[in-house]
Amino acid sequence: MTILDWSGSLAPGAVVRDDRVAPRAAWSAVVPAGHVLTIVDVGGNQSADCLLFDAADPAERYSAPDTLGWSGDAYVRTGTVLRSNHGNPLMTVVGNEVDRQDTIGGACSKESNTLRYGHHAAADHACRENFLSEGAKWGLGARDLVSNLNWFMNVPVEADGSLGIVDGLSAPGKRVAVRADRDVLVVVSNCPQMNNPCNAFDPTPLRMIVTVVGAAPETAQEDL
Amino acid sequence: MTTRQTDTVAAARSDARAQAVSVAATATKSMPYVPAATSPNIPPDVSPDALTWAETVPPAAYTHRVVARGTRIRLEDPTGDACAHLFLLRTDAPYERLNVADTLKIPWQAYLGPGHPLLSGDGRVLATLAADTSRHHDAFCGTTSDAWNIAKYGDARPEGPTPSGQSLLTLAAAKHGLTLRDLGPTLSFFQGVRVAEDGALRWQGSAGPGTSVDLVAELPLTVLVANVPHPLDPRPGYTVGPLRIHAWRSTPTGPGDESFTASPERTRAYLNTLDDWESRS
Numbered sequence: 001m002t003i004l005d006w007s008g009s010l011a012p013g014a015v016v017r018d019d020r021v022a023p024r025a026a027w028s029a030v031v032p033a034g035h036v037l038t039i040v041d042v043g044g045n046q047s048a049d050c051l052l053f054d055a056a057d058p059a060e061r062y063s064a065p066d067t068l069g070w071s072g073d074a075y076v077r078t079g080t081v082l083r084s085n086h087g088n089p090l091m092t093v094v095g096n097e098v099d100r101q102d103t104i105g106g107a108c109s110k111e112s113n114t115l116r117y118g119h120h121a122a123a124d125h126a127c128r129e130n131f132l133s134e135g136a137k138w139g140l141g142a143r144d145l146v147s148n149l150n151w152f153m154n155v156p157v158e159a160d161g162s163l164g165i166v167d168g169l170s171a172p173g174k175r176v177a178v179r180a181d182r183d184v185l186v187v188v189s190n191c192p193q194m195n196n197p198c199n200a201f202d203p204t205p206l207r208m209i210v211t212v213v214g215a216a217p218e219t220a221q222e223d224l
Numbered sequence: 225m226t227t228r229q230t231d232t233v234a235a236a237r238s239d240a241r242a243q244a245v246s247v248a249a250t251a252t253k254s255m256p257y258v259p260a261a262t263s264p265n266i267p268p269d270v271s272p273d274a275l276t277w278a279e280t281v282p283p284a285a286y287t288h289r290v291v292a293r294g295t296r297i298r299l300e301d302p303t304g305d306a307c308a309h310l311f312l313l314r315t316d317a318p319y320e321r322l323n324v325a326d327t328l329k330i331p332w333q334a335y336l337g338p339g340h341p342l343l344s345g346d347g348r349v350l351a352t353l354a355a356d357t358s359r360h361h362d363a364f365c366g367t368t369s370d371a372w373n374i375a376k377y378g379d380a381r382p383e384g385p386t387p388s389g390q391s392l393l394t395l396a397a398a399k400h401g402l403t404l405r406d407l408g409p410t411l412s413f414f415q416g417v418r419v420a421e422d423g424a425l426r427w428q429g430s431a432g433p434g435t436s437v438d439l440v441a442e443l444p445l446t447v448l449v450a451n452v453p454h455p456l457d458p459r460p461g462y463t464v465g466p467l468r469i470h471a472w473r474s475t476p477t478g479p480g481d482e483s484f485t486a487s488p489e490r491t492r493a494y495l496n497t498l499d500d501w502e503s504r505s
Contacts (some may be wrong), residue, residue, distance in 0.1 A: 047485060059359030064325075065366025065409045069455040074419045079432065085390070085404070087371030100423065104334070104364070114496060115330050115489045128345070142319045143405045147338020157419040161335030163328055 004042050005173030006207055010095040011036035013213035020060030023203035024125055024192035026134035030055045031180040035212045036094060038177045039151055039188070043204020047191040049107045049127040051092045051135075051145070052082060055183040058140060062086045064103040064147035074157055075100035076149065082178065085146075090184050095177030096221035098152060098170045105155040105165055107131065107148050108193045117195045130189035138185060151176050153191075153198045165196045236310035254466050257337040263470065267298060270472050284385070284463040286392035288399050289471070290315050293501065295441040296474035297351075299449075301358065301376040301414040304433035305465030307454045309367040309389045312342060315444040316504070318402060318448035320344045324363050324409040330489045334419070336361040336411065339458045339483045341490055342439070348497040349442045349490075352477050354476040358435035359426055360416030367393060367410045367453045377462055386462040392450040400446050407448075413437055413456075415454040442476050442497050 009015060016035065021027045022172050031037050039048050042137075066083040068074060076082070076088035078096040081089045093101075109128035114119035152170040157163045190206050191199050230236040256279040257263040261388075262279035270329040276295060281287050283305075291297065299308050314320040323345035329333045330343055367389025373380035380388040382395055389410070397406055414435065416428030435490050451467040478493060484494045 017341045033372050059404045062367065063369075063409070065364060066369055066372075069365035069372070069423060072425050072456070073423050074425055085369065085407070087369030104325065105329055106323065109345065109347070111345065111496075112326050112343075114347050115326075115343075115492045119492070142345075146408045147323075147325045156335050157423075159421070161419075163297060163406045164332050165329075 002043055002202060002204060004204065006042055007040045007173040007175055009209045009211050010038045010097070010175040010177035011211050013211040014207060015211050017208070017210035021190045021206040021208060023190060024203055026130035026187070026189050027206070027208055028134045028137065028182045028185065028187040029208070029210070031105055031184050031210055033180050033182045035210050036177050036179045037186060038095070038175050038209040038211065040207035040209070041152045041170045041174045042172065042207055043202065044172040044174070045152060045197070045200040046204045046206060047193070047198040048151040048206050049131070049189040049191050050149040050151055051131060051187045053140070053144070053185040053187070054084065055185045057204050058138070058144060058185065060086055060088070061144065061146060062090060067103060068162065074104065076103050076157065077101065077112045082149070089181040091178040091180050093176065094179045096174065097174040098176065100169070100186065101176065102150040102153045102155040103147065104157070104163065105150050105153060107189065108191065113195065121195060124194060125192040127189035127193070131187060134187050134189070138201045152196070165198050167197045168200065245294060254280040254483065260470070265468055265470070267470055270470060274472040275470060276428065276473060277469060279469045281449065281451045281467040281469065283466060284387050284449070284452060286396045286460070287469065288396040288449070289447045291441050291445050291471055293441055293443050294474055294476045296354065297439045297441065297447065297469065297471040298436055299413060299439070300436040300468035301430065301464030301465065302433060302468060304430045305463055306467040307415040307464055308452060308467050309393065309410045309450040310413060310499040311393060311407060311410045311448040313402065313406065313446045314344065314350065315446045318406060318446065320346045320348070321406070321408060321413070322350060324411065327411070328363055330493065331487065334363060336363060341483070341484055341493055342411070343493060347493065348500060349477070350445060351439045351441050351494045352483050353437060354440045354477070355436070355438035358431045358437060359416055360414060360431045362412045362417035362454065364416065364417055364425055365412070365455045367412065367450060368452060372455055382435050387452060389452045392452065393448050396448040396450065412454055416457060425456060427454065427458055440477055442473065442494070443501065497502060
């Protein structure tokens with residue numbers, strides 16, 4: 001039986017947004033500068049594939065290589081600055097209940113599913129589909145999809161360079177919190193992959209909570 | 225103060241034409257060779273008649289080229305200090321482009337080596353790393369941003385002494401009508417990075433002078449290359465050597481090739497590539 005732990009914000013302050021993301025669905029929002037987004041892994045080991053864009057100029061966007069190069073670390077951890085393709089901070093990891101987070105493994109797609117699992121997997125729903133449909137709401141398309149973050153997904157790199165998605169390090173109710181260092185458009189795909197352990201073969205919901213310290217809520221809190 | 229005579233059109237034209245045969249101006253040999261068969265560095269295993277591109281990219285410079293499917297591109301690092309930051313787009317459909325995550329994930333391997341397929345985000349092979357005598361490469365750190373080079377060297381401008389890779393790749397992309405949105409994470413060749421047990425990214429440097437890699441274009445490709453220091457290069461100076469490029473007409477990877485059958489994932493990637501290409505051809 002699937003255990004769901006909806007948990008709560010990992011950061012203090014007033015809640016200005018609180019959304020539930022259904023299994024296999026997409027989500028997006030602009031997180032204003034200084035606000036903190038908590039992502040709750042409600043069912044445990046549910047990959048939250050995530051792209052970031054400068055809300056004012058989406059051509060400046062999350063860059064996995066810039067993030068890794070500046071941090072000098074193959075994994076994303078507490079304190080990691082999530083950088084743009086210009087090397088600028090977009091968000092910073094201010095709370096993290098999983099040892100390490102991934103930004104190497106990329107997103108699943110119908111197209112790459114055919115390579116990984118066979119051509120029958122082309123029919124499966126995939127993160128690239130979620131990114132494209134959710135991104136279209138903001139005027140974004142295929143050119144805007146780049147290597148992403150995978151919250152709660154585990155991709156070790158072994159000594160000989162072997163790399164792959166293996167069983168996760170997360171659990172129901174575990175969280176990551178990221179602070180916006182400018183106004184950032186966050187696009188998330190609640191990964192629907194059914195062919196590897198990135199969501200423990202059991203897609204579960206995510207909870208997205210935006211908080212702010214010392215300022216009036218900017219938007220009404222949504223019903224849970 | 226110049227001593228050159230350029231005060232009339234005839235004098236200026238004569239002065240301009242003298243540049244092409246100037247020993248001083250061409251002494252570096254870092255330039256495109258046109259026609260390619262005039263390259264002074266043609267690899268011994270390549271027929272000069274088959275060459276379609278010959279160029280030596282100077283340090284801190286970039287190049288770009290459209291190549292046909294089946295072209296074999298050799299990058300050479302004669303000094304051990306080149307660092308080729310590479311981005312590939314499909315020329316006939318540039319929204320299909322290099323996807324570094326899939327390039328690592330599909331072969332289950334983060335360290336590029338002989339036979340490694342460079343994949344697009346559309347389940348196809350853009351190019352095959354058909355030969356590799358260096359094996360010191362990096363798929364994690366991408367190229368340098370302006371912010372990085374300003375922090376490290378004090379300048380990142382393309383016309384300055386220490387241009388960033390991104391400033392140069394932006395220019396290379398613009399030559400094909402492409403913008404920043406068309407650029408994604410890059411691969412760098414000849415300066416390696418390895419992941420330590422604790423996750424630390426360790427700069428490995430080069431395999432020494434005289435190594436090369438061969439890339440076989442599996443689709444028509446727009447090739448963008450910046451030759452700048454790797455972001456993790458620990459040397460305080462802006463150290464980078466010339467990059468030699470020769471490309472020639474060859475054959476794309478087919479069912480009889482070792483790369484084609486190296487793993488079930490790769491076989492399906494080549495089959496997808498052939499399927500799409502034959503449909504369009």
